[in-house]
Amino acid sequence: MSMLTRRLLIAATAALAFASHAVAQDKSIVVASTTSTQDSGLFGHILPMFKARTGIDVKVVAQGTGQALDTGRRGDADVVFVHAKPAEEKFVSEGFGIRRHPVMYNDFILIGPKSDPAGIKGSKDIVAALSAIKAKGADFISRGDKSGTHQAELNLWKIAGIDIAKDKGPWYKEIGQGMGAALNTASASNAYVLADRGTWLSFKNRGDLGIAVEGDKRLFNQYGVMLVNPEKHPSVKKDLGQHFIDWLVSSEGQKAIADYKINGEQLFYPNASDSGA
């Protein structure tokens, strides 16, 4: 072998190694998700398993559901993993997402101060509890950020027959921030706040707060996942993104979700097989 061929060969090998390294590095997707999935620690638990299985890095941008859907709409994420079914169905019907897959559920809980000024502690009726909070003018913190939790809260006021936009008083404070910030605010001002159970279980600055209302069917909180439509945004990593979705709804992914516990308490209940969810 001549000197020149050898050099060329070495150069080619180096270039190939470099290229494959670059491809390996690029084996990543961006998932726009909600603060609840991140702050609860779920992603920290399941993503290493997905990475070990597939070698795909999942970069999670944790936002409110409204913002996460908007990130997908702009083509800045490959996958959207959120919890507001009507908004998700609209996202798909407008052609921004390909298909919505149910993944798991947990539930919302009404958090309140131990002093319980609205006298609702231990109730299982969220609608009656909200009516009592309004009647007593007890302090209530609203996310006010179009997140899934905020949309669920607005829906519950509606079921209670309360037009919160019109009927809110100084007791109703919209902070326009994430779940953690809302819990911090409620903790500092001894107010009621609607939270997802996952974030509550992993939240550390509880102060005088505790669970006031839980177990109402209307507090059900369903999560869904969608691939951003590559026809709208060619930059979407279709195959890698679909890989992640397939894994989430596979028996392995569903088991990983079910296995995530804090102090022995399960945070999310997989239900990908329930096509109506």
Added chain:
Amino acid sequence: MPDGPSALQLVLSGDPALFAIVRLSLYVSLSAVALAALIGIPLGAWIALTRFPGRQGVIVLLNALMGLPPVVVGLAVYLALSRSGPLGAFGLLFTPSAMIVAQTVLVTPIIAALTRQTIEDLWIEYRDELTAMNLGPLGRVMALIWDARFSLVTALLAGFGRAAAEVGAIIIVGGNIEGFTRTMTTAIALETSKGDLPLAVGLGLVLISIVIVVNALAWSMRRAGERLAG
């Protein structure tokens, strides 16, 4: 409730995740300051030495831009770098590069405005000498920047302080992605939202310590430089 480690434990145990975050913070902010210096120092010096119509207005604007709200810069850079934005094809959103761009926008006016003031003061002082030396306009700019080099360190440190302290811009364009775009300030914001206030405060103290170390290094370099220059 699981009790996580405190910031002190993380530092003492040499936690690799914490060091990656510190490294990224320094990489992003120092890169932004370097880029902003490349733009801001020549720009400031040029405005100091050139007379043109509307110059007073430009100076007022430049001084005002020192107070650019990070969240507004973050939003503007987000819209520009988004896949749906004019620079979307580069795919920079949610990467450290996007964070450097945003911080460069924030820091450039600070360095340019402080350079302008420093150079203008020097120019008033040395106008006669520099005129006598018969240097061209470029020569004057170079001579004054060289003369002002120790004062300009303070302008760079002001820019670094701004970059290292802000969270509003980088959390929007970086996305606070674990292990990829999470910096000290976005990590502090995250721990606060998780209600882990002691860890958030601890990380804040670590950040302040790093800023002090960077300033001390810059200061001792300046002192050493001054001694060498006599």
